[in-house]
Amino acid sequence: MSGASTNILHIVCSPRGDESQSTRFSSKIVERLLADSALAGNARADVVVRDLATSPLPHVDSDYAHALAGRPGAHDTGSLARSDLLIAELERADAIVIGTPMHNYTVPSSLKAWIDHVLRIGRTFVPTPEGKRGLLHDRPVYVAVASGGMYLGEHAGQPDFLTPYLEAALGTLGLSLLHFFPLQGMVRGEEAVAAVWREASALLDAHLPLAPLAPYALAA
Ligand SMILES: Cc1cc2nc3c(=O)[nH]c(=O)nc-3n(C[C@H](O)[C@H](O)[C@H](O)COP(=O)(O)O)c2cc1C
Numbered sequence: 001m002s003g004a005s006t007n008i009l010h011i012v013c014s015p016r017g018d019e020s021q022s023t024r025f026s027s028k029i030v031e032r033l034l035a036d037s038a039l040a041g042n043a044r045a046d047v048v049v050r051d052l053a054t055s056p057l058p059h060v061d062s063d064y065a066h067a068l069a070g071r072p073g074a075h076d077t078g079s080l081a082r083s084d085l086l087i088a089e090l091e092r093a094d095a096i097v098i099g100t101p102m103h104n105y106t107v108p109s110s111l112k113a114w115i116d117h118v119l120r121i122g123r124t125f126v127p128t129p130e131g132k133r134g135l136l137h138d139r140p141v142y143v144a145v146a147s148g149g150m151y152l153g154e155h156a157g158q159p160d161f162l163t164p165y166l167e168a169a170l171g172t173l174g175l176s177l178l179h180f181f182p183l184q185g186m187v188r189g190e191e192a193v194a195a196v197w198r199e200a201s202a203l204l205d206a207h208l209p210l211a212p213l214a215p216y217a218l219a220a
Pocket residue numbers: 014015016019020021022023100101102103104105106146147148149150158186
């Protein structure tokens with residue numbers, strides 16, 4: 001057993017609690033990463049869960065907007081400190097796992113609010129003549145996306161602003177190692193949902209080819 005540890009940041013944002021497909025599948029990804037870490041002989045694995053549905057972030061306020069524009073406001077409402085904390089969570093993570101529903105063709109506003117707090121000029125990215133350059137070191141990001149309808153493939157019946165948006169936003173931070181796990185058509189009944197889970201699990205096996213072990217107990 002090595003003294004190394006694995007830090008995982010698990011971000012979820014579905015308002016549907018235990019019934020959420022994106023939360024459930026992203027938890028499966030976290031379990032797989034913990035198994036991976038245990039097999040690698042790491043002594044510790046820490047998981048920080050940031051639940052943006054049960055503990056929503058406020059929208060950015062005028063203080064924060066002024067600070068980003070280089071004009072600190074007269075009153076510190078704590079928004080920069082909140083942003084610092086969320087960025088520190090990102091910086092500590094060896095891997096980031098996101099579970100997100102599709103809401104109106106893109107990410108829920110709760111996840112957008114998180115992005116507004118961590119995508120910060122001069123702190124997590126800088127503008128250059130060639131475009132914005134991310135300041136975080138790259139690391140894998142696993143994204144489970146649940147949608148009621150289809151947004152990918154030949155049966156797609158709606159636009160997909162979620163995938164390109166997350167690619168652009170996370171890419172601006174410097175995170176380019178993105179792995180998406182689509183769980184499409186979640187309103188089509190039990191059988192269809194089970195088939196989608198089998199497909200997404202096979203994709204997970206291809207990305208992280210390990211037998212899943214007991215959830216979270218691995219960290220002990
Ligand atoms: C406000 C809202 C907007 C939604 N918009 C879409 C949408 O644009 N496309 C879609 O396919 N499903 C949409 N859905 C359905 C959800 O994506 C679907 O129920 C999914 O399973 C939710 O993920 P979850 O199980 O992790 O909560 C929407 C649901 C809600 C509540």
